[in-house]
Amino acid sequence: MSEPLLAALLAAEHAAVFGYGVLGARLEEVSRAAARAAVVSHRSRRDQLDALLRSGGAVPEAALPAYDVQTRTPALALALAARIEDGLSVRWRDLVAGTDDRSLRELAVTGLQETAVRAAQWRLLAGDQSVTLPLPGVV
């Protein structure tokens, strides 16, 4: 049953959309453009997950009014962006390993690739020593 997995992903995408809105304001111009692109992508995934849940007869949760995000400095904002993507990687991997449905798996594999790539881009912008993870989504 993939509904709880899709619901968990939707909740994480709601948080991502909110988080990027807050952290984007803290970033330098180059990074801000990347945050704008990321939020477009997350909105699109959010809407896709919402539609998938509705088509399965579920009533998707709406976004919370606010999320607890700490972005006082550009460095904290970059770290939060990477953390948002790493957290979503876990949800996408859970969906890959939680369904036999081919199209859901395809969506999840693509979602996992996208979050892993974005997390690496944020770590690169932050100047982190280690940019990529050996096993994204595996905790």
Next chain:
Amino acid sequence: MSADLGPSRRRVLTGAGAAVLAGALSACTSEPAPPPPVDPDDALRDAAVERERSLLSAYDAVLLALPELTARLLPLRDHHLEHLGAVRPPPPTPLPSPSASPPVASVPPAPAVPAVAPAPAEALAGLAAAERAAAAAHARAALLAADRPLAGLLASLSASEASHPVALS
């Protein structure tokens, strides 16, 4: 059991009764017993192992020709070692641990060094292309895996390799 023999011999041969039936057939016709049924997931694992080995070789070749890239490439090469161990634990032959024997030291230097070292940018672009190809192949395999944890693992390898070009750019 006898009802199973009716519609499709092939189906029975791939099922649980394959060994018994094969024994009966070889007794009658002297045909060699067919090999045991292959688990399709095993083939996916084998192919993933092959891709990881091939990436490791690609990294080793660049490290050998352009040792100045070692600090940048070694962490990525280590990821592939970890991938290999995750797909097929434990490995049939012990792999050298990255800290104990760096790849540069473990490969005979003279014969493998190309006459003209490639430009670093060219070498990095080649590795990035190899990573993207492996990422795509792992992703396709993740869709085919019957075992769900294997699907999750292949997807994770795919995502890791999709992200490597960020560190190679």
